[in-house]
Amino acid sequence: MATIKDVARLAQVSTSTVSHVLNKTRFVSPEITFRVEQAIDELHYAPSALARSLKSNETRTLGMLVTASANPFFAEVVQGVEQRCFELGYSLALCNTRGDKERLNASMEMLLQKRVDGIILMCTQVRLGAGLFDRYPSVPLVLADWGPMDMEADLIQDGxxxxxxxxxxxxxxxxxxxxxxxxxxxxxxxxxxxxxxxxxxxxxxxxxxxxxxxxxxxxxxxxxxxxxxxxxxxxxxxxxxxxxxxxxxxxxxxxxxxxxxxxxxxxxxxxxxxxxxxxxxxxxxxxxxxPKAGLGALTVDTLLARIKAPDSPRRVLTLTPELIVRGSSQTPV
Structure with missing residues (x-):
């Protein structure tokens, strides 16, 4: 697998110049930029996500905890979350709690250890393990509809x-x-x-x-x-x-x-x-x-806003439900 040093050697520039071309952090002449981009294409070089996350202190990964259920409602919301993450260039780490508090706490611990940028919680369990958030007080968190209500976190609810x-x-x-x-x-x-x-x-x-x-x-x-x-x-x-x-x-x-x-x-x-x-x-x-896809997308957007402005006031956003009339209801005979 090619490294940034390989790109620099082929383009006959320094590694810092390659970094500036990749991150657009300094002006680089069009001629040198072309040589670097040509070397990147020839070597099929891909920047290390791990290295970037260490440098920028962000992983561009969001975590999501959801109650496992036969109810397709959850799957449709998760699909909305995944789609919005894809559109914005984020990865999603999804954990099913299966309605078990120990599994919930273990999954939360794992996500925090992996340094996800923020977490979406969509679980019916009312309380997380004692002291879990005390150890990670700054983790951005959004509750999506079915989250517990006694947490100081942004909430997206369905009305x-x-x-x-x-x-x-x-x-x-x-x-x-x-x-x-x-x-x-x-x-x-x-x-x-x-x-x-x-x-x-x-x-x-x-x-x-x-x-x-x-x-x-x-x-x-x-x-x-x-x-x-x-x-x-x-x-x-x-x-x-x-x-x-x-x-x-x-x-x-x-x-x-x-x-x-x-x-x-x-x-x-x-x-x-x-x-x-x-x-x-x-x-x-x-x-x-x-609106399940809308709930998923709004949850992601709210979480990213929280990540950018961690000290902003708590937000409670309510979606508007709508009646869909089909064949299972009619005037009584």
Whole structure:
């Protein structure tokens, strides 16, 4: 592998001149610049990323910690993060925590030891290991939507209360008066905010909120399936259900199909996230669009802004959810 000394020898210049041509840190005559560039091409020379990072004190690498899940929502956000990193010339070191706090802390330690320039945290775990950030107090950090709320870090959030309200108002607008809700795991911000939006819409419309029609799920397929089964086992059933995410809505669709209940003729269903699969379900799922690629890109931009201005005030940015109407919801028969 060619070195900067090899380039300097072939171009008949000093290594410092090669460095100035590469980094554009000093004027070099067009003739000498041409010789250096020609030597670089001939030798297929690539500057050492490690050497550059040691010199500039930056690695141009960002770390990301994400809860491993069957939910495609996470994969679509990560895709947005990766795309933005690529556009800006950064690498991404991705770690899955698998919902395990020890794995989370070990991954965080590894990323910090690798001297990443900043970290994106998208995990549902509420607390990191004690003292972890005390040892690295200056690491730039951004929380992406599902991050813990008790950390002094920039936060990008999805506006779950507004989204839950939009979903429920859609069902009310169709004429439904008996509406249930399958929540995510209560105590998690995303689940709590979407449930709060549901309750706000019901209260504003003067409709009763029936506790037995609010079933806690887990944001996964199995949770949505079991929650809908619990609703169907009751003597009185709602005519419409708002599920706190698309994965639970998909599980609920399975339970409805198994029970011989047609959607939306006998029950309307609304999800949340607008994952790509939602469009391909039968019927296609009415849902709340959460701009996942936009969330990923905005998270990267916010982290880089924090890296450049580490002492700036904390930023809390909220994305705007949007209702996507498809075939799983209609006026009650």
């Amino acid at each position: 779950g209360k507004q989204g839950g309200r939009l979903a429920t108002e859609h069902l009310i607008g169709l004429g439904h008066r008996h509406i249930g809700c399958i929540t995510g795991p209560l105590g998690k911000r995303a689940a709590d905010e979407r449930l709060a939006g549901f309750k706000t819409a019901m209260t504003t419309a003067g409709l009763p909120i029936r506790p037995e029609w609010i079933i806690e799920g887990d944001f996964e397929l199995a949770g949505g399936n079991s929650a809908m089964s619990a609703l169907l086992a009751q003597a009185e059933r709602p005519t419409a259900v708002f599920a706190g995410n698309d994965m639970m809505a998909m599980g609920a669709l399975r339970a409805l199909a198994d029970a011989g209940i047609s959607v939306p003729q006998q029950m309307s269903l609304v999800g949340y996230d607008n994952i790509e699969l939602a469009h391909y379900l039968v019927p296609a799922l009415t849902t709340i669009e959460q």
